[in-house]
Amino acid sequence: MKNGLKNGLTFALPKGTLFPDTVRLLYKAGFLKTEEVLLESRKLVINDGPYTFIICRPTDIPTFVEHGAADLGIVGKDVIEEQRREIFELLDLKYGKCHFAVAAPKDNPKVHDLGKLTEVRAASKFPEVTRRFFKGLGVRAEVIKMHGNVELAPLVGLADVIVDLVSTGRTLRENNLIEITKIMDITARLVANRVAARVYDREIKAIVKKFKSVVGGEKNEVNLK
Ligand SMILES: Nc1ncnc2c1ncn2[C@@H]1O[C@H](COP(=O)(O)OP(=O)(O)OP(=O)(O)O)[C@@H](O)[C@H]1O
């Protein structure tokens, strides 16, 4: 036992938006005995069969995995891209579909053509993604880090544009914002601690295979070595 955890591989699972589909995937892949246990529980450490599951804030998943507090984790590609930690990305799990986009108020056409800008003020929960994107465009960006409700920023003059996740587009529409540019598609990913990926190579490959049998897609294979 390490710190009350059972021996065996530990999975860090994201609470919030990705949680229900994550539990469904684990159940379908045969890693959980019942879906209800996790969906209704407030427990943060769950021992079920040979695995231990820890329930984490989505943005903390790479921290748990990088430090080896969890061997495996499930996290959005958005968080992976923002943090760029020393972890392995093993598989595209194909749920949690959304995309990173730049958006701006409908009634501010001055910022609709990013190619014509020399500088911009951008608000985002993803400051690194935002900086990299504007750097790539050659636009000087002042980036304002936010923790949520990013759509508010341009409505109250805090920023010209936002960089945020868009799924249905409803949040943008209801706040009179329009998408200017898509940056990248996002889905949930299976990630692994680098040492665990080597030490438990066979076991982790078997886990990836089981996940693949649920989500499909042979092309997703990533060499663990
Ligand atoms: N509208 C959406 N549609 C689909 N997937 C989404 C959507 N919003 C977020 N996601 C995905 O779900 C993940 C978790 O989002 P969620 O809103 O539950 O957590 P969070 O509040 O951003 O995280 P934290 O609590 O750690 O700050 C995101 O990293 C992203 O991959």
Ligand SMILES: O=P(O)(O)OC[C@H]1O[C@H](OP(=O)(O)OP(=O)(O)O)[C@H](O)[C@@H]1O
């Ligand atoms: O295109 P839509 O379907 O409207 O989804 C997009 C919204 O979903 C996410 O917010 P979330 O619910 O995670 O809240 P947050 O603002 O606290 O990040 C994202 O930040 C957008 O605000």
